[in-house]
Amino acid sequence: MSQALGIPRISLTWLLVAQALVIVPHLGHLPPWIIGLWLGCAAWRIQIFRMRAGYPNGWVKAGLLLGTAGGVFLSRGSLVGLDAGVVLLIAAFILKLLEMRSRRDALVLIFLGFFAVLTAYLFDDGILAALFSLLPVTALLAALIGLQQSAFALQPWSTARLAAGLLAQALPLMLLLFILFPRLEPLWSLPLPKDRAVSGLSDSMAPADIAELSRSAALAFRASFEGQTPPRSELYWRALTLDHFDGRRWSQSSFARGAQSAAWEQRGQPLHYSIVMQPSAQRWLFALDVGQTTLAQARQMSDFRLQRALPVESALFYRVTSWPQALREPTAIGAGPGSALQLPSEGDPRSRAWAAELKRDYPQAERLVQALLGHFNRQPYGYTLRPPAVGPNSIDDFLFETRKGFCAHYAGAMTFVLRAAGIPARVVAGYQGGEYNPSGDYVQVRQFDAHAWVEYWQAGSGWVSVDPTFQVAPQRIEQGLEAAVAEEQSFLEGSPFSPLRYRQLGWLNQLRLGWDNLNYGWQRWVLGYQGAQQLQLLQRWFGRIDGQWLGLSLVGGGGSLVGLLALWLFKPWRRERDALQRSFNRFERLLARHAVRREVGEGPRAYAERAARALPAQAQAIRTFAAAYEAQRYAGHGASPALLRQHLATLRRALPWRFTRAAGE
């Protein structure tokens, strides 16, 4: 059988190329020694091919295998799980190339290569990664073609061209399958890449955490509104509330983690929008108050946050309807009033004393809140991302000594004082604002938009949100972080090359926004094309659909696509089988357009001579074609339609371009 035969040179070359192309996207998450192994094995394989070295014997192979497995275990701490699994897959891909002898080995290697390309998507599924992955796939196919016993498979470029052509022809059918193939729920849960650094909000907050986030320009989510996008000062994206304070950190109480939903009344006009959020490794979703989502497995929790059953490990698309003016828990706090009044038993005495003083002066909660906000506004408080250090009584130190900080300091301090004054209050963590992208009409929210604000409870009006940061640095709310810290120039100071720092450069900004828009579209329409979204989209296009409809349209659509491709490949309407004659007919039509028409019974040579005299500038090209045609037709030279086509193209380029037929036609 053919499988027992050796591996042709072209196939081996393409396999080596494919191997490099397969490994490159994995470089970011492979241990460095794998690169060494790869280069060593590739060099060895080339030497084997050049007969300068032998195949590894059994002991060497066993040693390499054990050494590699040991290496993976040492660098990944395990041999199972996705991260170790991918390293093992790549290692197998590398070692298999070394010991590959037969065609069967080469086939195994090619299939391994396809798997390795697939696993790369789990680490990076951006547009560029997707486009790049077409290269290794083409190279692997070229290697597969190179295994054929044909003289054709000995030409490196024609194998690659054929591979690319086959891929291009497969594309329409692939799109049909992509759109119509029903997306199933995971059959069993699999581990996801661990080393993907996820930055974002967590369920507890010390001021330093928010400062950390403010240094990151990583994307948190993007939101598209139906209709007018609200002004950025109204975009308070709730993630979760922090209602437990231990003297330093605000965190989520165990009650708030529970599943209860809270009472609320819809008021005012709702906002409809959709969000594509980046993986956060957390379960909560982002939404404006008070949001409801159609996403399955997501619910509204006791503090009006939206939460999913499983952490968001890959990009997630969901639709939300929000009622910004809704009345939230107007009669009673679900968790009991005590939960929003909790404070450490001691610490921060000055703040507590000040709170008691305020309560005496302003018995009404609303008045007290106004007074507190006015205090932040009038007193010399400053907004900075480089806050001075504070002592053990952090609230006291901030309120009365340093008076410099950012949203987390203000929200924390205000909640502390409200609670000390007997008003139920809690810190809300989330994002504020976001950058509007006019080219795609959406808002992109990045990690540096992380924000914290306050909501307090009052019988009758329920929870009311207030933002002390607005009193100190209104530009943070109205224009964003960059404007708020413009003076101290601390915006993204850790990343001097971030394009976000150069927003004043018009063209660069346009480029950045356009690229982001492209990525957003990719994420919404390609990466997010799963389960519910597929169903919604198909229903929007085709009305009600069911399994039978899907099956029929898959078969029908696939059949017609294959039929079209077959028509294009076989061209049954082209009854003229003779490719030589076809070329000559084209030659004739071309010359006829320049008023040189073949007489009845005029032979090819006489005709060409006459045409050469009529068109002296192109005589060379005309004679070249005619000579090649004659040689192939009459002199028994091997027929080469490609050569004739080439001569014809030369002639066409040489002739002046004519749109209409020449006079006399």
Place this chain on the structure above:
Amino acid sequence: MSGPLRRRWQRWLARRIPAAASVRLDQRRIFIIPTRVGAAFALALLLMLLAAINYQNSLAYGLTFLLGALFVVAILHTYRNLAGLVLKAGGAGAVFVGEQGRFRVRLESSARAHQAIALGWPPAALQSLDVPALGASECELSLPALRRGWLRAGRLRVESRFPLGLLVAWSWVDLDQALLVYPRPLAGELPLAGGADDQPEEQGACAQGRGAEDFQGLKNYQPGDSKRRLHWKAFSRGQGLLIKDFAALSGRDPWLDFEALAGDVEARLSLLCHWVLQLSERQQPFALALPGQLVPPDTGERHREDCLRALALFGTPP
């Protein structure tokens, strides 16, 4: 395949692809099915689909669908690589039992090039060749000649796995080729020679053949005549090819008689075959007598062939 099933299959094939000296492969004559490599590829795709489902990864879905669509596209390309190919029967020379019968087959392209076309009679290994666009390739296929008589080439398998090797398109083509298989020549003593009234004293005369003793004159050259006896002087004078004719010493031509031999039919035929070859080699006229058939004494290429043919076809239905 069991006997009756095989016969039905052969009958069906004979109706669908009748035997002809020139066969053009088209959709009626081409079958296509995934190879083992294709099955492995499908299995790999299934695993990739499982990964895509479990990781809910759109790009993994995309790659799986791309390769799946590629499989479908490969059906068209594999078929196209065989479609339009014209197979023509070439010549086939006679052989002796125990030799390899060689059949020439000409492959012609009516339009595009055809890559890696494999031809042959399984289970023997197939021979692979390319056919250039609008060109032709020839190949020689061999089949062992096991029995004397006509060796029919039978249905020839033409297949192609190009371009990806995932599918195989094939056809069974009967080019109606046959060649004659002569008996295996076996050396041995020829017991007697001569006419019907054998004379013992003339034994051994057959071995002398047409001697160089008595020059009789010149006669026209016929194929099979020894070149050593060409009259070169006459040729150089422009008198054409003449042969110097000598009279043999023995008065009679040897008479190869089947009935005069002992042993079973095949052994006798083998022995006769050996002597036909021997005597022809020596340019000695001889006659061949088989039951119910007589080849009169003569010499030359034509005579030799007539005799061998008679031996090859002896006892077979006409």
